[in-house]
Amino acid sequence: MSNDLYFISIIAKALEQKDADQSLKQAFEEIKSLGTKPDYEQGFEQFQQFMNTVNEQVKNKGSDNQLRIEIAKELIVELATDTFEGSDEDKKKALSIIKSNPQWREEYDKLVDEIEELSQVPAVVEVLVSRDNKPFKSITFADIPGSKTIDRITAGLYNISFASGRAIWKGELTEQTIVWAKAYPGRPFDLAADTAGQGPQPVKEIDLFDGEIIIQIYPSIESGSMKITINAVRDAQ
DSSP, rough: OOOOOOTHHHHHHHHTTTHHHHHHHHHHHHHHEEEEEEEGGHHHHHHHHHHHHHHHTTTTTHHHHHHHHHHHHHHHHHTTTTTOSSSSHHHHHHHHHTTTSHHHHHHHHHHHHHHHHHHSSSOOOOEEEETTTTTEEEEEEESEEEEEEEEEEEEEEEEEETTOOEEEEEEEHHHHHHHHHHHHOOOOOOOGGTTTSSSSSSSEEETTTTTTEEEEEESSSSEEEEEEESOOSSSOO
């Protein structure tokens, strides 16, 4: 196993002792001593970086107890946010530090729960629509699945993409799909069809990404409407 994080197990044992402050001092001496050996040089550099972060947080507080608390807090954040660098075994050793103290364990569990809750909040998805290579409309989906309708759709070349640049669909819409008289020759205009989804079936329906996104075109007297439905988004980036 790599010695890059050899100091974790040493600190873990120290924090588990009743006299943790004195044990930490002895642990630091052991870490420094091992750090002079060739196999531990890189690990000692990792330890120094870790301690620099901790020391920044305890600056002007000046107590060994505070240092011990901040070491634990630093590990709590790294473990909870999954930014801890090291092997699975190193991670287990770091977790043992947190679990050795009821208060630290409670803080860790609370932070993990908060992060999980935030990760479940759906991100807003922005969709851009251009017509004839000019920006036409920007719509946002705060909830997925969800639908949005764009009015005043006229004939032209349309390009639909996520705000990130990822393409969704590109194609031409003609008067045969957006003007009622040409979409339904000889058929009286149905006022109920002036609102997308309340009239007959769309003249044009585009099914994309196995149903993840559906684009429907509804005709009207002079201009039509476009209904975009997003059922799921694997990657809008």
